Amino acid sequence: MDVTRAYIFVAQLVVVAAFTGCDKPRSGETVFPKTANECQATAVPGQYLVRWRNGHVTTEAGSSRAQFIDDFVEPQLEKIDFVEADQVVRVDAELESSSLYDYPDNWGTQRIDASVAWQKNVRGDNILVAVIDSGVDITHPNLAGRVYKNPGESGLDPSGKDKSSNGVDDDGNGFIDDVSGYDFVANSPHVYDNSFHGTHVSGIIAAEHSDIVHQTGHVQGVxxxxxxxxxxxxxxxxxGTLGDAVRAIDYAVKMGAKIINASWGGAPCSQILGEKIASLANHNILFVAAAGNRSTNIDVDKEYPASYNYPAQITVGSTGNLDLMADHSNYGDSRVHLFAPGSRIVSTVPGGGYRSSTGTSMATPFVAGTAALIWSTRPQASASEIRQILLSTVKFDALYRNSSQGRLDIGHAIMSILP
Structure with a gap:
C-alpha cells in the first residue's frame, strides 16, 4: 500500500470511529438525568419539566413515567434535550404573635444604617424588583404606590375598554391583562397573596415611608x-413547583426586572433551575436567594437555589438583633455570601396590617432592597458589580460562617460609592 492510500485509509477509519462513538442510541429513559431517582421525595406526581434542544422549557403531564416516556418523549425524542420530574419547593416562615414584638419595629433597617441612603435621597427609584413568591396585596397602603403597572396593559384599548380587564393580550407578551404581574399557580393576572409571605417580603424591600403610627409602629422599606x-x-x-418558578423567572426577564427576590427553596436537584439562574447574568439581573432555615451547612448539605453559586447570585443568611448568626439560619463558608437581619421583622401583611416574622426569607429582601438602592445610583453597573459592592462593604465578623464573613451594611455601601 503506498503512503497516500495509507493516509486515506487511516483517515477513513478515524472518521468512521468518530461517528460510531458519537452515535450512541438514545431512548426515552436516557433523557432523564442520572439523579432523577434521587429526587423522588419532592417530585410532583405526573408532572415533568422538558428542556427542549432549542433551549425552551415546558411543563408537561403524564399519568406515570412509563406512560410519559411512551406517549410524549419517544415520539419527540430528537427534539428533547433532557427531562426532569417537576419538584416542590416551599417557603418557611410564619407570622408571629404580637406578644413577640419585643424588638423595635425597624431594628433591621436601623442596624444596617439604611437611613444613610435615605438622607442622601437614595431610594431605589426606577429599579424593578421581581418578588417571586406567594403573591402581594397590591392594595396595601404602604405598597399600592410601589407596585408595577404594565404600560402595555394600562389605559383604554381602541374600543374604549380598560386594557387591564378586557381579556386581551394588549402588549403581546403572551399574558392577558397582566397589569401588575402574574399568578402562575392560577394562570391569572390577579396576584392576591395566597398566604402573607410575598406581601411581607415586599414590605421589607419597598414599603413607602409614612408618618402614620400603626398598631405596631412605623414600617419602612429599605x-x-x-x-x-x-x-x-x-x-x-x-x-410551589419548579415549573412555575421557572415560568416566573422567564416573565421577570421579559418585563425588565433588575433584581429577583427568591425567599424560598428546598429543591434537591434541578439542572433546569440551575441553568435558568445562571443565564440571568446574560440579562444583567441579580438573583437574591434565601439560605434556608435548617441551621445547616449548605456547602455540604446542599439546598437549592441557595447552594448554587453563580456570578449574578447572592445567597443570604440571617442575624438576630444582637448581630449574631440566627439559630435558624443556614450557613456556608462558600455558598452563603452574607447575613442580614431576619429575626422578628415587622412588615406589611394582607389586609392593610403589619406583623412580625422570622427567617432567612426576611433577611433576603433586605439585600434585594439594598441592591436596588445601589443600582439606582449606578444605573450602568452590571449585576456582578452590584454584587461586589454589597459583599465588599459588609460589617466584618470573623465568627460569621459566610464567604464575606460579613453582615449587610447599607451605610458603608452607600458611603463607598457616593461623595
Whole structure:
C-alpha cells in the first residue's frame, strides 16, 4: 500500500470511529438525568419539566413515567434535550404573635444604617424588583404606590375598554391583562397573596415611608422608591413547583426586572433551575436567594437555589438583633455570601396590617432592597458589580460562617460609592 492510500485509509477509519462513538442510541429513559431517582421525595406526581434542544422549557403531564416516556418523549425524542420530574419547593416562615414584638419595629433597617441612603435621597427609584413568591396585596397602603403597572396593559384599548380587564393580550407578551404581574399557580393576572409571605417580603424591600403610627409602629422599606413586580408561584399551603418558578423567572426577564427576590427553596436537584439562574447574568439581573432555615451547612448539605453559586447570585443568611448568626439560619463558608437581619421583622401583611416574622426569607429582601438602592445610583453597573459592592462593604465578623464573613451594611455601601 503506498503512503497516500495509507493516509486515506487511516483517515477513513478515524472518521468512521468518530461517528460510531458519537452515535450512541438514545431512548426515552436516557433523557432523564442520572439523579432523577434521587429526587423522588419532592417530585410532583405526573408532572415533568422538558428542556427542549432549542433551549425552551415546558411543563408537561403524564399519568406515570412509563406512560410519559411512551406517549410524549419517544415520539419527540430528537427534539428533547433532557427531562426532569417537576419538584416542590416551599417557603418557611410564619407570622408571629404580637406578644413577640419585643424588638423595635425597624431594628433591621436601623442596624444596617439604611437611613444613610435615605438622607442622601437614595431610594431605589426606577429599579424593578421581581418578588417571586406567594403573591402581594397590591392594595396595601404602604405598597399600592410601589407596585408595577404594565404600560402595555394600562389605559383604554381602541374600543374604549380598560386594557387591564378586557381579556386581551394588549402588549403581546403572551399574558392577558397582566397589569401588575402574574399568578402562575392560577394562570391569572390577579396576584392576591395566597398566604402573607410575598406581601411581607415586599414590605421589607419597598414599603413607602409614612408618618402614620400603626398598631405596631412605623414600617419602612429599605428602598421606598423601588418598584415591586409581584409573581405568584407559591400556593396557600406554602408550596410551589419548579415549573412555575421557572415560568416566573422567564416573565421577570421579559418585563425588565433588575433584581429577583427568591425567599424560598428546598429543591434537591434541578439542572433546569440551575441553568435558568445562571443565564440571568446574560440579562444583567441579580438573583437574591434565601439560605434556608435548617441551621445547616449548605456547602455540604446542599439546598437549592441557595447552594448554587453563580456570578449574578447572592445567597443570604440571617442575624438576630444582637448581630449574631440566627439559630435558624443556614450557613456556608462558600455558598452563603452574607447575613442580614431576619429575626422578628415587622412588615406589611394582607389586609392593610403589619406583623412580625422570622427567617432567612426576611433577611433576603433586605439585600434585594439594598441592591436596588445601589443600582439606582449606578444605573450602568452590571449585576456582578452590584454584587461586589454589597459583599465588599459588609460589617466584618470573623465568627460569621459566610464567604464575606460579613453582615449587610447599607451605610458603608452607600458611603463607598457616593461623595
Amino acid at each position: 428602598a421606598p422608591g423601588a418598584t415591586i413586580l409581584p409573581l405568584t408561584f407559591i400556593d396557600a399551603t406554602g408550596g
